[in-house]
Amino acid sequence: MEHVSPLIIRLNTLHQELAAELQAIKTIAEFEAIRNKFIGKQGSITIESKNIKDLSLEEKRTTGSIVQDIRKKVEELIEHTQQQLITRLQQEVELQKQFFDVTAYTTNALESSVHPYTRVIQDLEDITMNMGFEIIYGMELETEFANFEALNIPVDHPARESHDTFWLTLPGKLLRTHTSNVQSHMLQERKPPFAITTMGRTYRNEATDATHDYMFMQFEIMIIDTKQSLSNLIAIAQEIFRCFFKNNELKSRIRPGFFPFVEPGIEVDIQCPFCQNGCSICKRTTWIEAGGAGLVHPNVLELCGVDSTKYTACAFGFGLTRLVMLKYGINDVRLLHGCSLDFLKQF
Numbered sequence: 001m002e003h004v005s006p007l008i009i010r011l012n013t014l015h016q017e018l019a020a021e022l023q024a025i026k027t028i029a030e031f032e033a034i035r036n037k038f039i040g041k042q043g044s045i046t047i048e049s050k051n052i053k054d055l056s057l058e059e060k061r062t063t064g065s066i067v068q069d070i071r072k073k074v075e076e077l078i079e080h081t082q083q084q085l086i087t088r089l090q091q092e093v094e095l096q097k098q099f100f101d102v103t104a105y106t107t108n109a110l111e112s113s114v115h116p117y118t119r120v121i122q123d124l125e126d127i128t129m130n131m132g133f134e135i136i137y138g139m140e141l142e143t144e145f146a147n148f149e150a151l152n153i154p155v156d157h158p159a160r161e162s163h164d165t166f167w168l169t170l171p172g173k174l175l176r177t178h179t180s181n182v183q184s185h186m187l188q189e190r191k192p193p194f195a196i197t198t199m200g201r202t203y204r205n206e207a208t209d210a211t212h213d214y215m216f217m218q219f220e221i222m223i224i225d226t227k228q229s230l231s232n233l234i235a236i237a238q239e240i241f242r243c244f245f246k247n248n249e250l251k252s253r254i255r256p257g258f259f260p261f262v263e264p265g266i267e268v269d270i271q272c273p274f275c276q277n278g279c280s281i282c283k284r285t286t287w288i289e290a291g292g293a294g295l296v297h298p299n300v301l302e303l304c305g306v307d308s309t310k311y312t313a314c315a316f317g318f319g320l321t322r323l324v325m326l327k328y329g330i331n332d333v334r335l336l337h338g339c340s341l342d343f344l345k346q347f
């Protein structure tokens with residue numbers, strides 16, 4: 001059997017190591033580091049190759065050309081890998097350009113716009129935050145207790161019939177039917193005094209038409225303190241509407257109203273912001289129903305663990321969806337929840 005020089009064996013091993021390391025590279029920097037490690041001035045293959053000078057003349061003759069061959073293969077491997085890497089990196093850049101060209105523009109591109117819901121929510125958040133209210137985002141998946149019982153609406157209460165509820169298959173869980181669920185959570189979790197505002201989606205299992213949808217938005221405020229009064233609540237509600245409709249003269253009026261979670265309860269109407277003598281929006285009455293309000297029922301406070309002899313709370317809520325429709329003259333609620341670009345482009 002032909003004798004294989006230990007030098008050739010070591011060079012072949014280094015060649016294999018080099019090939020294995022080159023397989024894993026991802027960047028030019030990694031490639032350069034490996035090239036240096038093997039064939040740089042101090043590279044292992046470079047140094048190993050120099051050992052040929054210590055061989056006898058006979059050995060040099062037989063081994064020399066084999067060493068040359070190995071060196072040639074190593075060079076070719078390195079050059080081939082470099083070419084492959086450059087090509088791959090170029091392809092990646094091209095691919096990125098294809099997907100991330102943020103400057104891409106065509107004359108047919110649609111301009112984006114802010115949804116009317118978002119505009120009204122931002123307005124109401126600005127107004128109430130400036131008045132000192134803290135904004136709370138409640139949960140849409142709710143317990144029967146927080147949505148009904150804690151708000152003085154027990155199982156047999158007739159008010160439950162008007163809340164056509166989406167019940168979950170989980171026992172005692174539902175999609176909230178109003179944003180007042182936030183009140184019951186806050187009363188249970190916070191120590192008075194505090195003033196909060198909340199807004200968001202609510203759900204009723206009812207047939208949809210131009211004025212009804214299974215999802216609509218509500219907005220409400222609640223203040224709890226040792227001294228709260230209806231007159232304070234009415235003044236706050238009026239101020240919110242004046243700021244919202246940007247009309248400092250906007251008047252409001254109240255009527256008695258019934259809601260299980262307030263006592264006494266009132267309904268607040270505002271002067272129609274769109275006319276002087278009656279229009280189709282106010283149905284020629286010059287007044288628009290704005291929402292329900294009242295002093296929070298002592299039962300609610302007690303059910304939520306608040307001492308009703310010490311604290312009084314007042315709350316006011318209205319349909320945010322209705323407010324959006326009023327503000328933008330939208331006559332079909334379904335447009336707000338659809339994806340009609342013709343409709344959305346107007347805002």
Ligand SMILES: [Zn+2]
Nearest residue numbers: 272275279282
């Ligand atoms: Zn009107």
